[in-house]
Amino acid sequence: MFDDFLVRALLGGIGVAAIAGPLGCFVVWRRMAYFGDSLAHSALLGVALGVVLGIDLNIGIIATCVALAVVLLLLQNQRGLATDTLLGIMAHGALSLGLVTMSFVEALRLDLMSYLFGDILAVTERDLIWIYAGGAAVLALLALIWRPLLALTVHEELARAEGVRVGLVRVLFMLLIALTIALAMKIIGVLLITSLLIIPAATARRFARTPEQMAGLGALIGALAVVAGLFASLEWDTPSGPSVVVAALALFLVGVAATGLVAALRAGRRRVDSAAPER
Amino acid sequence: MSVAVEPVNGALIAAEALSVRLGGRRVVDNVSFAVGRGETVSLLGPKGAGKTTLLRALLGLLPAERGSVRRAPGLVVGYMPQRLAIEQILPLSVGRFLRLGRRAPRAKIAATLAEVGMVAALDQPLHTLSGGELQRVLLARALLRDPDLLILDEPAQQVDFQGQIEMFHLIGRLRGERGCGVLIVSHDLHLVMGATDRVLCLNGHICCSGRPETVSRHPEYLALFGPRAAEDLAVYQHSHGHAHGLAGEVLPLPTEGKSAVRDNSAAKGAD
Numbered sequence: 252m253f254d255d256f257l258v259r260a261l262l263g264g265i266g267v268a269a270i271a272g273p274l275g276c277f278v279v280w281r282r283m284a285y286f287g288d289s290l291a292h293s294a295l296l297g298v299a300l301g302v303v304l305g306i307d308l309n310i311g312i313i314a315t316c317v318a319l320a321v322v323l324l325l326l327q328n329q330r331g332l333a334t335d336t337l338l339g340i341m342a343h344g345a346l347s348l349g350l351v352t353m354s355f356v357e358a359l360r361l362d363l364m365s366y367l368f369g370d371i372l373a374v375t376e377r378d379l380i381w382i383y384a385g386g387a388a389v390l391a392l393l394a395l396i397w398r399p400l401l402a403l404t405v406h407e408e409l410a411r412a413e414g415v416r417v418g419l420v421r422v423l424f425m426l427l428i429a430l431t432i433a434l435a436m437k438i439i440g441v442l443l444i445t446s447l448l449i450i451p452a453a454t455a456r457r458f459a460r461t462p463e464q465m466a467g468l469g470a471l472i473g474a475l476a477v478v479a480g481l482f483a484s485l486e487w488d489t490p491s492g493p494s495v496v497v498a499a500l501a502l503f504l505v506g507v508a509a510t511g512l513v514a515a516l517r518a519g520r521r522r523v524d525s526a527a528p529e530r
Numbered sequence: 531m532s533v534a535v536e537p538v539n540g541a542l543i544a545a546e547a548l549s550v551r552l553g554g555r556r557v558v559d560n561v562s563f564a565v566g567r568g569e570t571v572s573l574l575g576p577k578g579a580g581k582t583t584l585l586r587a588l589l590g591l592l593p594a595e596r597g598s599v600r601r602a603p604g605l606v607v608g609y610m611p612q613r614l615a616i617e618q619i620l621p622l623s624v625g626r627f628l629r630l631g632r633r634a635p636r637a638k639i640a641a642t643l644a645e646v647g648m649v650a651a652l653d654q655p656l657h658t659l660s661g662g663e664l665q666r667v668l669l670a671r672a673l674l675r676d677p678d679l680l681i682l683d684e685p686a687q688q689v690d691f692q693g694q695i696e697m698f699h700l701i702g703r704l705r706g707e708r709g710c711g712v713l714i715v716s717h718d719l720h721l722v723m724g725a726t727d728r729v730l731c732l733n734g735h736i737c738c739s740g741r742p743e744t745v746s747r748h749p750e751y752l753a754l755f756g757p758r759a760a761e762d763l764a765v766y767q768h769s770h771g772h773a774h775g776l777a778g779e780v781l782p783l784p785t786e787g788k789s790a791v792r793d794n795s796a797a798k799g800a801d
Contacts, residue, residue: 280620402630405614405622412589412609413631413675459621460655 256372257485263374264477264495266382267435268447270389272455272470274431275448276462277424280404284449285335286323289342291432291444293319295349298366298436302356309381309433316429319345324425346441369440369492371481378437385434389427396420401462438477440492447473450499454506472502541566542605542679542711543588547597550580550587556595557583559735565679570705570712570725574745575732576754581715582612584732585683588713605679608672608710612683614664616657624651624659624667631671639674645707646670646700662689665697673704679711680704686716698725 278287294312301311319341326337353363365373393400399420403410411417435444451473452465459465479502480495544564550557557580565571575581586592588599589609616622625639634642643649646666651659659667665685672680685701686694702725705712714726729745731737737750745751 280617282617398630404620405616405627405630406611408586408591409609409611409614409631409671411591412607412611453619456619456621461621461623461626465621 256374257481259374259376259379260371260481260491261478263379263382264371264438264481265474266379266386267438268451268473268477269470270382270386270431271435271447272451272468272473273390273393273466274427275452275473276455276466276469277400277404278428278445278448279452279456280462283428284445285338285342287428287432287448288445289323289338289345290316290319290428291436291441292342293345293349294432294436294441294444295366296345296352297349297433299349299352299356303352309385312433312436313429315345316432317426320425320429324422364490365440366436367440367442368490369436369438369443369495371438371477371491371495372484374437382434382438385430389430389434392423393427396423400424438492439495443492443496446496446499447476450496450503451476454499454503457506457510473499476502541600542602543607543713544600545584545588545597546600548584548587548594548599549596550583550592551595552583552592557734558587560597561732561736562597563730563736563739565711565713567678567711568705568709570702570714570727572726572729573713573715573732574717574729576717579733581717581732582683585681585713585715589681602678606675606677608675608677608680610665610668610672610680610682610685612687614668616664618657620657622656623653624648624656625653627656627667628671628674632675634674642670642674643667645673645704662693662697665689666700669700669704673708677710679713682712682714684715684717701725 278284293315297312297315298308299311300315301308304311323337323341326332327334332340350363353366364370399410399415399417402413402415403417403420407417431448432441432444435447439447452469454472455465455468459468476499477495480498481491483489483498484491484494541564545561548561549559559580561584563571573581573584583592587594589607590599624643625636628634628639628642640649640652643652646669648663648666648670651663651667656664656667665687669682669685672682680701682701686697689697701712701714704710705725728739728741730739731745731748731751731754733754737754738745738748740748
């Protein structure tokens with residue numbers, strides 16, 4: 252009943268949402284939204300380099316993201332420039348460098364929009380293998396470092412004093428973000444990847460009582476946004492990546508309204524209770 | 531690596547001629563002292579005296595420029611940092627926060643929280659706690675590791691005066707019950723008075739050390755904190771030979787032993 256391309260798009264989108272949910276929670280907890288955005292921007296440079304050098308695009312993206320993450324880590328230890336300034340230079344520098352490089356390659360110039368905003372309906376079987384194999388690896392590694400990563404997110408120095416190998420865990424986490432960006436780019440595009448990390452996680456916070464609940468809910472909400480966005484894109488012929496983000500935004504707003512309503516109802520009941528005469 | 535794992539005759543941890551450089555400045559200068567089993571040592575000094583830097587070097591978080599830190603083999607340290615900023619975006623219960631430091635069954639978590647009077651908060655979200663409650667929970671996380679040595683960085687900084695006195699009573703009581711060594715950083719001698727065996731007065735180097743009531747009369751201490759500090763202390767002792775519990779009842783302070791002041795040169799090594 253579904254066309255093949257639609258099944259592939261759904262599978263790809265849900266796979267990416269399942270990775271982005273848990274990882275996005277840490278991006279939110281560690282206030283790394285801008286960091287994720289900078290890395291995502293640099294992915295375009297990875298695509299360009301991949302084509303120019305004739306290597307697999309995913310490898311090009313991962314290599315560029317990891318290289319940039321390492322450069323950021325090293326520069327952060329230097330004084331002189333604030334981190335957000337540094338990130339701004341890197342994000343837009345890498346994006347523009349990527350765009351300039353791409354303009355030399357005819358084939359890429361035609362595809363530019365799909366790299367920037369994603370083209371979920373063009374997901375191939377090869378992409379699906381990448382997403383599910385890579386995604387399984389990302390989630391397995393995240394599960395492995397979950398406890399120490401959470402500990403250093405709460406209080407880095409305390410975690411270090413208690414024996415957590417902070418440097419190693421941080422580098423691994425950065426690697427996970429780079430991998431996720433490479434896997435998600437086809438689906439949602441470099442400009443919008445961060446939204447798939449952040450919006451579902453922020454929505455999940457309102458309904459979660461533990462970090463793990465928030466991660467699971469984040470994945471679920473992200474998947475819901477992908478499915479809704481995909482069908483909207485099909486129905487109204489809107490661009491797929493932005494449609495997914497709009498769906499995620501809608502879910503977030505529903506969450507805000509729902510928790511606001513519950514809070515208002517509770518407050519109202521309390522007022523009624525206190526106004527009721529004592530027996 | 532500056533942290534040598536060697537026994538130090540009876541001491542839990544010892545700094546030996548330790549200097550630490552931070553941001554191009556020597557913040558800790560040639561400091562030697564040790565903390566023994568069951569002993570409470572207070573590190574006292576004005577802001578910027580290098581107290582936290584010294585602690586961080588002892589914990590192995592900062593490298594030594596010169597000298598060394600020695601730890602008893604297999605030493606378990608419970609560290610309580612100065613403050614904890616908890617973001618509301620992270621859903622974390624008090625019990626879960628404790629378990630991040632060390633895996634433990636729920637019963638043990640509850641028992642440890644009971645020791646600091648916070649057992650009712652076991653399932654409460656961490657970000658809803660007050661400053662004083664957070665301090666107690668941080669202390670519980672340190673205790674959960676069954677430490678041989680508690681290292682506490684300004685443990686009562688975030689609470690009012692009454693809360694500070696209660697916190698120091700709690701630490702004194704826990705030391706008695708558990709028999710662990712305690713190293714407390716404070717900027718206020720009044721607070722450490724009752725609960726401490728030995729005071730080290732730090733201002734980059736160790737200015738003077740000894741029992742609290744004698745350090746308070748030491749010229750180096752007076753030079754560092756001004757003569758007002760000694761007068762305040764006298765007033766304080768006069769009016770507060772006791773402390774108040776939660777219900778306002780009068781509690782005795784722990785008894786104080788005989789006094790002994792030593793100079794920097796003698797303040798080296800384990801007692």
